Amino acid sequence: MKPPRFLRSIPRQELFFISLILLLALSLRLYRIDDYLTFLGDEGRDVRVVRNILQGDPAFIGPQTSIGNMYLGPLYYYMMAPFLLLWNFNPVGPAIMVALLGTLTVAFTWWVGRTWFSPLAGLIAAFLFSISPVAIIYSKSSWNPNPMPFFALLAFWSLYQAWQNRRFLYLLVLGISVAFALQMHYLGLLLFPPLGLLWLVALKRYWNTKDRYSFVKLSLLGFLSFLLLMSPLLLFDIKHDFPNYQAFTAFFTNRQTTINLNPLNSDRFLLVLNKLTDDLVMATSHSYLTLASVTLITLSLFYLIRTSKDKKNFLTLLLWVVTGYLGLVVYKQHVYAHYFGFLFPAYYLLLGVLLSRLISSSLPARFLAVALLLSLSYIYLQHSPLHSPPNNQLSRTQAAVDQIISASGGQEFNFALIAKRNYDESYRYFFELKQAPLVRGEDRLTDQLFVICEDGDACQPEGNPQYQVAIFGPAHVVESWQLDHLKLYKLIPSQ
Incomplete structure (x- = not known):
């Protein structure tokens, strides 16, 4: 059987390696998933709602947030529904859905990495993503924040396709993916600044061309798609005297305990930076966090200065990471790993790009890259959640x-x-x-x-x-x- 058309131009050696990486990712996520998955009150609430949906009682709102008492949209419940039905109402079904989507996100990260940068960058990013302890943990349970990495990556990829390749139909996908991301967790709001800025850059590119009409029309259709998917939540608010609107207003006005809208006044720069580095780079080893953060920043600046052919893509990636980081800095509450699921693919793409560039540089840089890759692999495997006994x-x-x-x-x-x-x-x-x-x-x-x-x-x-x-x-x-x-x-x- 012939591979899909978009894979036929890819070298067999690369296909072999990405196949091994995806098999590894799938195995780590599905291994004894029924024993490792989380099934507490929140998960029980979700499957009760989804069971009711399958029995003809539709849901117009999703779970309530732990901070702010806001309701998410119901899209995650509808994602769960076919898998709960296929597994005969066993809660392991939706968890398998999350594991499959997590593996798909690894594959998508490879594709974005090879398209934006190089095949080697894509393979390294996908490999590190596949064995990342935090990614495995959030791919083994059914929980609404867990699909966030996929939809965040899909949003950036869709806008990239419209911006760079004139594939304006992807603007519809952009609107849909942002709606899904926002209904997984309201930290998806931190996708709006970078995506909005990139959309304005794309609009400027096409404003004085014959493609202006198509770009604006598909942008409006994408926005309407976003509104359509968010409409159940809006209808619920209208019917119940706007509880979500009131909760949002209270969240953003009560700044003493929630947010500080001026990042320059924040004292959380190093705390959040080390948290991101610890969870996404150092596998919660709590070791050398400041050194690892400084190394990542230094290599990024070095790459930005030295590179030319893919600088636009690297700036897009940095915009994604930096705006997400600054958004977390202004948040005054504790930052948990599932809050920054929208940054998971960006961090592994960043690691993939930097390590691949070192490998293609001088011999000492190549040795450094291999040493870093082996060290990260060892740390990830040493801190794998599968070393811990299952919770049952x-x-x-x-x-x-x-x-x-x-x-x-x-x-x-x-x-x-x-x-x-x-x-x-x-x-x-x-x-x-x-x-x-x-x-x-x-x-x-x-x-x-x-x-x-x-x-x-x-x-x-x-x-x-x-x-x-x-x-x-x-x-x-x-x-x-x-x-x-x-x-x-x-x-x-x-x-």
Whole structure:
């Protein structure tokens, strides 16, 4: 079977290496994914919503943000839906979707790297991306921020195609990809400055040419595509007195705790720089972060000064990285790795470009590049999340639910979860999936209450102030079970 047309001009040796890299990326992301995936309250909430969508109850909003109490759009739920259905409502299905999309992002990074710079740059970027611990972690679970790298890369690629190659239909793809990125996480807003600036540069290029009409028309259609995909969120806001608008307003006006709109007044420059370097370059090894950051900046400046043929592409890449960095600097809260998913491809492209340039330079520079590449590979593999034992959250949740259903004797029961860092949606999903006779305490009290304690023996269910326990009233434990670190209790009303 012949390869696709766009691959036929690529040397077989390059195709061989990228095939090995993609096989490695896919293997690392799919390896025991059902054991490693995260399945807590947020994930349980998501699959409950998606199950309802598949049963005919559409969703107009997505998850609520942890900061600012804003709602995301529902696109991620609709991405999950076919995979949850194909896997017969097993939550591993959407996680596999994320793993496949993560591998596709590695392939896309290779393609962008070889197109913008060189085949070697693309291969190095894809290889480092494939074994990056942070990329693997966020490709093994179903969570709305996890597809962000793909849509961020697609947005830049689409604008590049319109700007450099006159393929204006890609402006439609630009609008769609930005809408998806923004609905994965609101840090996607940091894509707007670089994309907006590049769009203005492209507009200037075509303004006095015969292509002006096509560029403007397709830009408007791309913007309409963006608005169409964001419309469910807008309709929800209109119907419910604009809670999202009010939350956004509060977020950007309450600057004492959220943002500082003047980066020059920030004291977070080094903190954020080291955070990005630690997670994306040094694999959370917490070693030599300032040195690694300075080295990356120095090599970037050196490349910018010395290069000529692909300077425009390198400036595009730097614009992506620098504006994203400055956006994170003005944010006053803690910066987590999933916040800067939109920078994942950019960082590995930057590493690929710089290392490939060193390899094509003098012999000492070549030795330095090989040493750096081997060192990074060693660090990434040494800190791979697959060295850690799996969390088994999915199987443990199912086992706890099965134990409670068995102990309930087929009779109605109430349920409560006592946990410091979790809530009960993951358990409720399986109770509903297995059609257990679960009754919410606020709807009706039964003769038995089952309590899961995720904090072990430190948890005391009798008289606990947790809402579902408290509304059950005075009760005492009649049975208990130990399941891994979980403690399960059966309580009945006290006479």
